[in-house]
Amino acid sequence: xxxxxxxxxxxxxxxxxxxxxxxxxxxxxxxxxxxxxxxxxxxxxxxxxxxxxxxxxxxxxxxxxxxxxxxxxxxxxxxxxxxxxxxxxxxxxxxxxxxxxxxxxxxxxxxxxxxxxxxxxxxxxxxxxxxxxxxxxxxxxxxxxxxxxxxxxxxxxxxxxxxxxxxxxxxxxxxxxxxxxxxxxxxxxxxxxxxxxxxxxxxxxxxxxxxxxxxxxxxxxxxxxxxxxxxxxxxxxxxxxxxxxxxxxxxxxxxxxxxxxxxxxxxxxxxxxxxxxxxxxxxxxxxxxxxxxxxxxxxxxxxxxxxxxxxxxxxxxxxxxxxxxxxxxxxxxxxxxxxxxxxxxxxxxxxxxxxxxxxxxxxxxxxxxxxxxxxxxxxxxxxxxxxxxxxxxxxxxxxxxxxxxxxxxxxxxxxxxxxxxxxxxxxxxxxxxxxxxxxxxxxxxxxxxxxxxxxxxxxxxxxxxxxxxxxxxxxxxxxxxxxxx
Amino acid sequence: xxxxxxxxxxxxxxxxxxxxxxxxxxxxxxxxxxxxxxxxxxxxxxxxxxxxxxxxxxxxxxxxxxxxxxxxxxxxxxxxxxxxxxxxxxxxxxxxxxxxxxxxxxxxxxxxxxxxxxxxxxxxxxxxxxxxxxxxxxxxxxxxxxxxxxxxxxxxxxxxxxxxxxxxxxxxxxxxxxxxxxxxxxxxxxxxxxxxxxxxxxxxxxxxxxxxxxxxxxxxxxxxxxxxxxxxxxxxxxxxxxxxxxxxxxxxxxxxxxxxxxxxxxxxxxxxxxxxxxxxxxxxxxxxxxxxxxxxxxxxxxxxxxxxxxxxxxxxxxxxxxxxxxxxxxxxxxxxxxxxxxxxxxxxxxxxxxxxxxxxxxxxxxxxxxxxxxxxxxxxxxxxxxxxxxxxxxxxxxxxxxxxxxxxxxxxxxxxxxxxxxxxxxxxxxxxxxxxxxxxxxxxxxxxxxxxx
Numbered sequence: 001x002x003x004x005x006x007x008x009x010x011x012x013x014x015x016x017x018x019x020x021x022x023x024x025x026x027x028x029x030x031x032x033x034x035x036x037x038x039x040x041x042x043x044x045x046x047x048x049x050x051x052x053x054x055x056x057x058x059x060x061x062x063x064x065x066x067x068x069x070x071x072x073x074x075x076x077x078x079x080x081x082x083x084x085x086x087x088x089x090x091x092x093x094x095x096x097x098x099x100x101x102x103x104x105x106x107x108x109x110x111x112x113x114x115x116x117x118x119x120x121x122x123x124x125x126x127x128x129x130x131x132x133x134x135x136x137x138x139x140x141x142x143x144x145x146x147x148x149x150x151x152x153x154x155x156x157x158x159x160x161x162x163x164x165x166x167x168x169x170x171x172x173x174x175x176x177x178x179x180x181x182x183x184x185x186x187x188x189x190x191x192x193x194x195x196x197x198x199x200x201x202x203x204x205x206x207x208x209x210x211x212x213x214x215x216x217x218x219x220x221x222x223x224x225x226x227x228x229x230x231x232x233x234x235x236x237x238x239x240x241x242x243x244x245x246x247x248x249x250x251x252x253x254x255x256x257x258x259x260x261x262x263x264x265x266x267x268x269x270x271x272x273x274x275x276x277x278x279x280x281x282x283x284x285x286x287x288x289x290x291x292x293x294x295x296x297x298x299x300x301x302x303x304x305x306x307x308x309x310x311x312x313x314x315x316x317x318x319x320x321x322x323x324x325x326x327x328x329x330x331x332x333x334x335x336x337x338x339x340x341x342x343x344x345x346x347x348x349x350x351x352x353x354x355x356x357x358x359x360x361x362x363x364x365x366x367x368x369x370x371x372x373x374x375x376x377x378x379x380x381x382x383x384x385x386x387x388x389x390x391x392x393x394x395x396x397x398x399x400x401x402x403x404x405x406x407x408x409x410x411x412x413x414x415x416x417x418x419x420x421x422x423x424x425x426x427x428x429x430x431x432x433x434x435x436x437x438x439x440x441x442x443x444x445x446x447x448x449x450x451x452x453x454x455x456x457x458x459x460x461x462x463x464x465x466x467x468x469x470x471x472x473x474x475x476x477x478x479x480x481x482x483x484x485x
Numbered sequence: 486x487x488x489x490x491x492x493x494x495x496x497x498x499x500x501x502x503x504x505x506x507x508x509x510x511x512x513x514x515x516x517x518x519x520x521x522x523x524x525x526x527x528x529x530x531x532x533x534x535x536x537x538x539x540x541x542x543x544x545x546x547x548x549x550x551x552x553x554x555x556x557x558x559x560x561x562x563x564x565x566x567x568x569x570x571x572x573x574x575x576x577x578x579x580x581x582x583x584x585x586x587x588x589x590x591x592x593x594x595x596x597x598x599x600x601x602x603x604x605x606x607x608x609x610x611x612x613x614x615x616x617x618x619x620x621x622x623x624x625x626x627x628x629x630x631x632x633x634x635x636x637x638x639x640x641x642x643x644x645x646x647x648x649x650x651x652x653x654x655x656x657x658x659x660x661x662x663x664x665x666x667x668x669x670x671x672x673x674x675x676x677x678x679x680x681x682x683x684x685x686x687x688x689x690x691x692x693x694x695x696x697x698x699x700x701x702x703x704x705x706x707x708x709x710x711x712x713x714x715x716x717x718x719x720x721x722x723x724x725x726x727x728x729x730x731x732x733x734x735x736x737x738x739x740x741x742x743x744x745x746x747x748x749x750x751x752x753x754x755x756x757x758x759x760x761x762x763x764x765x766x767x768x769x770x771x772x773x774x775x776x777x778x779x780x781x782x783x784x785x786x787x788x789x790x791x792x793x794x795x796x797x798x799x800x801x802x803x804x805x806x807x808x809x810x811x812x813x814x815x816x817x818x819x820x821x822x823x824x825x826x827x828x829x830x831x832x833x834x835x836x837x838x839x840x841x842x843x844x845x846x847x848x849x850x851x852x853x854x855x856x857x858x859x860x861x862x863x864x865x866x867x868x869x870x871x872x873x874x875x876x877x878x879x880x881x882x883x884x885x886x887x888x889x890x891x892x893x894x895x896x897x898x899x900x901x902x903x904x905x906x907x908x909x910x911x912x913x914x915x916x917x918x919x920x921x922x923x924x925x926x927x928x929x930x931x932x933x934x935x936x937x938x
Contacts, residue, residue, distance in 0.1 A: 032500065040545065044753050046731075048762070049604075052610050090909055115907065171543075171544065176543050177872065178543070178872065178873070180871055192584075194871070202689060205717070205719070207626070208627045208718075209619055209627065209628050209629060209630065210624065210627075210628060210631040210883070211616075211624050211628045211631045211634070212612075212616035212617055212619075212620050212624065213620040213623055224684075230612070230616050231608070231609065231612075231616070231622075232607075232608065232609045232610070232612045232613060232616045232933070233533070233608015233609045234606070234607055234630060234711075235548045235549065236628070236629075236630050237547060238540065238541070238548045238722070238864075239548055239717065239864075240719070241626070241719070242716050242717075242718070242719025242720075242867065242868055242869055243869055244540075244541055244542020244543065244544075244869060244872065244875070245542070246542075247540050247544065247547065248533070248540055248608065249535040250532055250533050250538070251531060251532035251534035251606070258861075260548065269934075280532060280607075280609040281533050281608055281609060282608075282610030290645060359869065362879065372912065415869075416719070416868065416869060419718050419719055419720070419868070426904070432871055434797045434798065434868075436871050437870075437871060437873065437874050438871055438873035439872075439873070463543065464542055464543065464544065464545040464874045465539055465540045465543065465544035465545065465546065465872070466539035466540070466545040466546040466874070466877060466878070467545070468536075468547070469534050469539045470539075471534075472531060472534030472535060473535065473880045473882045474524075474527070474535045474536075474883050474884050475537070475882055475883055476786045476883070479883070
């Protein structure tokens, strides 16, 4: 490329001519293409903003192609921040409500939508995209979870509640919460915390390899369970699970069978799949079948011990096939749900909505009052102001407040999705990178305990199971402790 | 090299004579086996907590360890044994005829040890029959462990049939010289025998041998056993198409080593230097060298692919394996054996039977270490290695170590008992050797030429 080359393209005039010739061969407007290409280069140089670029060509694009797929994330953020008429810029139909508009934009554009979450990935429709298409055609119930990692404060309440619910031995952490760091500094953002129950995969490798059918998926609701009376303890499920969620019962469980209610062991089919495992068989998170089967009361259906115990409502358990369920409602608008949860205090149920009458506005400080007003507008409780000059909050302002408080962009992921397990736990937040390594969390496992059902004593939790099983390992110390010599 | 003519008395000697050494070895083997049975009883009482195994992941342990590593090792020895025997029959490798039955017996003994390990490894061995057989029609479609149990059972049946068929010829002809107190056994073994069946039996055995040779790479140590590991995408230390061939080379090296050791023991005990000649050992050593070379070659493949520009999880797992002291020791031992075998091929004076036995012991130890490490490494470096407790720690507990001693004792007992009942060298082999003596006596120079060829 020579210095006096007049081409806008970094590869020079010849390249530009080639491109122009290629465009000439198409049925579309060559001049528009070349003009856009030149301005696109200006965007990369920073001479033109994403939003300006978008607006400049939106009409031409619609005219030429009938669609404009360009709005990029940056353009969107820029518009959110600057333009009061940002939403109009997308479609221009002011009468259309947001949700309807996003439907029209389709799943791809919804990915960029305000506050909406999306699952990164391949050809499969993301969970929330499916919800937005009101796709309720999926067969039956599939229990699962949405876990908002940005909401989790690492208090281990879920771990403790699970251990108590199931009377687990120390170190048998069906629910496990870990903090992590990535050696690459740039990758360290957000809470850097992972909440790891069993993923209750639709294509569970543990079930596939089981030589006995002890590990199975319950047909009625997709829970992946272990039949404690069929399992032979070969541990192949633990070997095949890529997540490490299985815990073998290496010795006699601490809490005796007599202390555990049969209703908390046998599920609705009469199969023993719940509570801590007997000696010699495998166990893992069950997602509380005794709750789902109504054995603990109607009100417990659709809940799990960990979900109920979580102070910041980071865990949303429910039917992943139902767009109205708590997890799907949560994914529908993460920022808004987070805001509602914050206003409601503990145990907010996204599928039931916020009870505005119960909210004591007197107790709220100024910031919370603003948040409440914004939430009311976005929730359709209150009418927004038409424009900035009117009294009250516009919808854009409301969006800005909610997102300022709860985060504007929520990415979602499923753990190790490329292993092909089709997990039924969707995470909101950042996915740990492959080099991420667990670090110390805010609360030690050893600080937590629960009350045993058999003797009422405190059972102290443990982080590392091997520290506990080591006590039974027959080595020289073991023998010398027990021999009279 | 002896020029004695082999005769029936030679192969009947183990049945007729019982030396003091026999009793000592029997006692030692029984003690080893019994000691492990006590350990196992304690394990049954206390649970698998008596091992040093634990949960991988947040648990900080490994789920499978020595039991599974030793299981693979025994299966390998077993599979290689019958492959050797089948090859002798199929390819007419008459030189190895005198050790063919020992190889078959090694297969049965090895499979028994492996089967025992499966039971020992289970949390609830009492449910083996009800849980596995009861759901077999469902699980056989998916579970490599079920394929595994199926194939091992099939192999045991095939080998036992093979042995039972070939033994009829011998027992019938030697019946008068066999001890009367085993008559019921011999009656069953030779039920309905007539001389006209010899040719038919020979053909049946040939087809069995063919089935075994075909099944070996497709299903056994070249297939089902490695698939237990190779098909799991979350464990990069295992997830590899090379595991099939790799396992097969390990099976063959281990089995040849086992046959060398057992043949040497029988030759020493019963003065069989004119039956199991040095020539047999030289030949076996050469095969051991060949399969050791294949073994190292496939290890090289794994290391190059895993270290050059592999996906992150594979690279981490391969690097951890490559620089593990046990891995380096194991590879070094196989390589050292290989160097010796090639050296003694070029310079036959380097060969001694003691060295051949040392080569066998070295390779067996190396493959055992490699196999246990292989199992453990999978858990140490999974794709999802975020847990602080991963890689975990594992060193076998006393009971686990005792299982190795116990199963070796069990296999030795198997040989000691079986050698008292049936001839461990085929009558065919004696007849064949006698023919050789008639025409062309095997001597040192002839065997040298053969080796060099």
